[in-house]
Amino acid sequence: MQGETRLKNHRLPVVADFFSSGNIERFRRIHSIMSEPNSRDFTGKMNHESDADFAARQKLQHKLNCIKHKIIVMSGKGGVGKSTVAVNLATALLLAGNKVGLLDVDIHGPSIPTMLGLENEKPGGTQEELLPVDLGGLKVMSLGFLLSSPDQAVIWRGPMKIGVIRQFLENVHWGELDYLIIDCPPGTGDEPLSICQLIGHLDGAVIVTTPQRVATVDVRKSINFCRQIQLNVLGIIENMSGFVCPKCGEVTQILPPGGGRSMADDLGVPFLGAIPMDPQIAQAGDTGRAFLRYYAASPTAAIMQELIKPLLNLQG
Ligand SMILES: Nc1ncnc2c1ncn2[C@@H]1O[C@H](COP(=O)(O)OP(=O)(O)O)[C@@H](O)[C@H]1O
Ligand SMILES: [Mg+2]
Numbered sequence: 001m002q003g004e005t006r007l008k009n010h011r012l013p014v015v016a017d018f019f020s021s022g023n024i025e026r027f028r029r030i031h032s033i034m035s036e037p038n039s040r041d042f043t044g045k046m047n048h049e050s051d052a053d054f055a056a057r058q059k060l061q062h063k064l065n066c067i068k069h070k071i072i073v074m075s076g077k078g079g080v081g082k083s084t085v086a087v088n089l090a091t092a093l094l095l096a097g098n099k100v101g102l103l104d105v106d107i108h109g110p111s112i113p114t115m116l117g118l119e120n121e122k123p124g125g126t127q128e129e130l131l132p133v134d135l136g137g138l139k140v141m142s143l144g145f146l147l148s149s150p151d152q153a154v155i156w157r158g159p160m161k162i163g164v165i166r167q168f169l170e171n172v173h174w175g176e177l178d179y180l181i182i183d184c185p186p187g188t189g190d191e192p193l194s195i196c197q198l199i200g201h202l203d204g205a206v207i208v209t210t211p212q213r214v215a216t217v218d219v220r221k222s223i224n225f226c227r228q229i230q231l232n233v234l235g236i237i238e239n240m241s242g243f244v245c246p247k248c249g250e251v252t253q254i255l256p257p258g259g260g261r262s263m264a265d266d267l268g269v270p271f272l273g274a275i276p277m278d279p280q281i282a283q284a285g286d287t288g289r290a291f292l293r294y295y296a297a298s299p300t301a302a303i304m305q306e307l308i309k310p311l312l313n314l315q316g
Pocket of ligand 2: 082083084106111183184185
């Protein structure tokens, strides 16, 4: 590819360019214009929208049109297994024959590169368009690829996070995808909100919880967030539900199970399934291997394969 460069010694050049070129201000303008009712002309250009803003919005729309299904993985709590679920949903969809992208928008704690053994990878491409890292067909993008070291702390306020998330959608060559799985940080802050505003139409959210009531209380907030912004809840996954003995494979209920299912019943949203606490999942995550690829024959892998069934049946 002409003009292709490997972004060595990457020090966020794209992000820096983005901020220095006044794009943040443009992003703010686009969003204030889009929220005005009846403000489009016959070409789709909004009143008061500059030609450059209109072109940027069209470019983003074109990219998004090439991705059939966009699914966000979220939770009110940290450490409940969102990234683990995102990696394995993406892998299961890939193994089922789909073209899949995995976007990590956990700006402060991007764990996808570590979980997939991609810490030393850098996206290729150009300043204008980055190529996602390709892992056996899975297209992966994370801020973790762009940091100079995994220990680098990212201290950004909302607009900077929104800016980089926009770049992840607009300036990354995702190409044609069947699914884009988006891994979010905990909570209902800038990251999930930006994703929903930028993408406009997501297929929905997969909400991850652990069985304990303390976790489900916070996770309910995620469901209310979805309701407030009219985002479809595809379902709840109860992770770390029981413990699989590494010796005999028997599942022991360490904590009272069922918190996820009863929350789903209570709130009238689908329950997608329960994943046990399995030492092989933790080991796979720590050693940078997608669990589903490496432990494909395990009973937990079979559970994970089941979880994607409703996602395979999405319309559109
Ligand atoms: N079902 C599970 N069994 C064993 N370990 C798990 C399971 N789910 C997640 N983990 C481990 O728990 C830790 C936190 O998971 P992670 O996916 O990073 O959570 P989150 O993204 O919600 O912060 C990781 O080390 C991961 O490997
Ligand atoms: Mg995570």
